[in-house]
Amino acid sequence: MSAIIIDGKQIAKEVRESVASCVTQLKEKEIEPCLAVILVGENPASVSYVTGKKKALVEVGMADRSYLLPESTTQQELLALISQLNADTTVHGILVQLPLPKHIDEDAVIMAIAPEKDVDGFHPVNVGNLLIGRKAFLPCTPHGIIVLLQRMGIKTDGAHAVVVGRSNIVGKPVSILLARKDCNCTVTLCHTGTKNMGSITRQADILVVAAGKPHTITADMVKEGAVVIDVGVNRIPDSTKKNGFHLEGDVDFNEVKEKASYITPVPGGVGPMTIAMLMQNTLESAQNSSR
16 A cells, blocks of 8 residues: 655645735734845755745745845855844844855854744754743744644654654754654654664654655665655756756655655655745744734
8 A cells, every 4th residue: 555645735835825814914914024035155956945935935925035145255244134134123034045155154144143033943042942842933844844744634642753864954853843742752863873773763653854865764664654754855867857857855755655654755745844834934923023
């Protein structure tokens, strides 16, 4: 029996429609939610992500304050722009697209964003609040994964969730969210230092894979009936494609879908949820500013 394919595009669309409805209500109070996206340089993947974000802003009716800065932008210039946006009461969210050019310290940039405008959820204040269960902007991809599980009616209470990958952007925060009382999973976190990973992933009722390497998880590493969430986005050279590549996740999709009960595709699974949750966070920031 083949797995149910989780349609991230459809669920993300529903989230964006809900956000758009709330944006309309805020505009009636003369508050226009606004996101400032800053892109330094022309990394092709980053340009693609920013284009997707700009499209979503139009769709939900938010103001788009984009800054496309040259690769040569200095750290001082970038920090000065962030400081200016922190002080601008018409801007509700600030997002600096990562990765940044090597001459700019990413940590210094993340620290410079006011926590109340950190709609990426990367500032240590928001990360700390996430960890201790206080209200905070949740990182968009991990939050999107939780929403996918909830919208699909997947039982998390008491489930054993295994997360593969310990990045600050996905692996660590999603493991914390899965362990919180509203999900109530028992969580195991695997990484490059994990020995005999297959013996652990085969125990997973819910398997979240954010390893950054194609085909990290093969069918023999998955328990029959597991829920598999593939966060990976790997560009595979492909001369048959107009852009010269196709996307694959970190899971061997064709094999694993024959064993899993639910699985996310790449593309069209977790990816669209990331941008939808960014819109949700920006909306919440605008709502907070109106109180």
